[in-house]
Amino acid sequence: MPLSTSDRSLMEPVIRRLNMLKPLSAEARASLEYAMFEGLQRAGTGEDLISEGDPVDSVRVVLSGWLCRYKTLEDGRRQIVNFIFPGESCDAHAFLLRVMDHSIATMTPVVFTEIKRPRFESLVGGNPTLSEAFLCETLVNNAIQREWAINLGRRVALERVAHLFCEIFERLRPVGIVEGNSCVMPITQMDLADATGLSVVHLNRILQELRASGLIVLRERALTVPDFNALKNAALFSPSYLQLYRRG
Template sequence: MRPPIPEGNLAQPVILRLNSLRSLSKLGIAFLQQAILEGLQRAGPDEDIASEGDPVESIRIILSGWLCRYKTLEDGRRQIVNFVLPGDTCDACVYLLTMMDHSIGALTPVVYADIKRAAFEKLLASDRSIAEAFWCETMVSSTIQREWTVNIGRRVALERVAHLLCELHDRLYPVGMVDDGSCSFPVTQMDLADATGLSAVHVNRTLQELRGSGLITLRDRLLTIHDLKALQDTAMFTPHYLHTKRHG
């Protein structure tokens, strides 16, 4: 049996994430925490928490673990269209589109809050800052998607992989998951390939190049960025599109 989930600071990444987009009110945070604790769920690695074609009935807020959104073609080709990190929300669009047009799979063990449509509507209605933060988060996930299109469409392999690492760094930072340039990185080279539109073999060689020039270390699912500025330069990375509030 799975051990019970410790409820201590479970909601922390969500609060940090939403707060990096909109300043949340004390009251809003309280409502949010309550809604989260009422719907705790977990999923194993390699498990899909939603699949293409599924009806959309609830939203899911990721408390810990990594997932990816992906689509597959008939012949098996797979494209990861985004990663879902702690604090991120899946499908706040629950109101609008009735059916999943892509799948969401866990890369690691995941703890998330499953909030039914009605409860989520109630939460949004309860506090304006919360509602705006969620909508904002939805819009940012769409700006990220645009940047991915640019990345895959117009950057060469080295730039492309570097760009992805820069983005993930800048998304993990506000939720406190970067420690002195290092973060957990539970993404296989095959996943990386499917996310960048490259082959796994070429991702391997690209990573070696990034290692070789001293920009990163990536070993045992731990990524360390030694020279963020240089990595951003090789990627032509500018973080505007993440719309993260600057504090400190």
């Protein structure tokens, strides 16, 4: 059965992101669209799609909404170790491991697709460009984790928060979610604090400083960056680790 225009539109962020990493053939695109359509699911805010210690038997790909990867200490303190945005997978190759080493939770309502391991292996096995695109995405995720480690270990608080905002912009831009110099910012200050290793009080102080400097505007669940180059300079940010520019 042919997919409807609305179905294809829903899956477009995934196609755009993978195609940015590795040009997809028309056959690969069609095969992926059908595989995603078969496993469409929805989840509300604050739900764990998978928890630390759970067995992994499928690939989850996000079509809309925001999620986070996190770990929790025994005393309840949480560290967000990455965000997952539309078009991105929740680790395309995680099923090669026995169990998850972290949890993945929704931060907004989300639409995602779940592709079981046999279906995914058949999909990428028959489409070399698709296989390479998902592998590239895994490598980019590894690069993002290294950058987050530098954020927590070496950047001062203002650089840390500014760097996160720059990264969010650059990760949302290729999938068409940035409009001009603004993007949605549907998460709480607690989420931002848990992602940057700051207390909520300290984070609030940094946000006030970024606002006062004219580097950001945060209003009505939207982030506006009047001068992106100025924010990049404040953050010591270079987007090269995100592999935004296709090499072919």
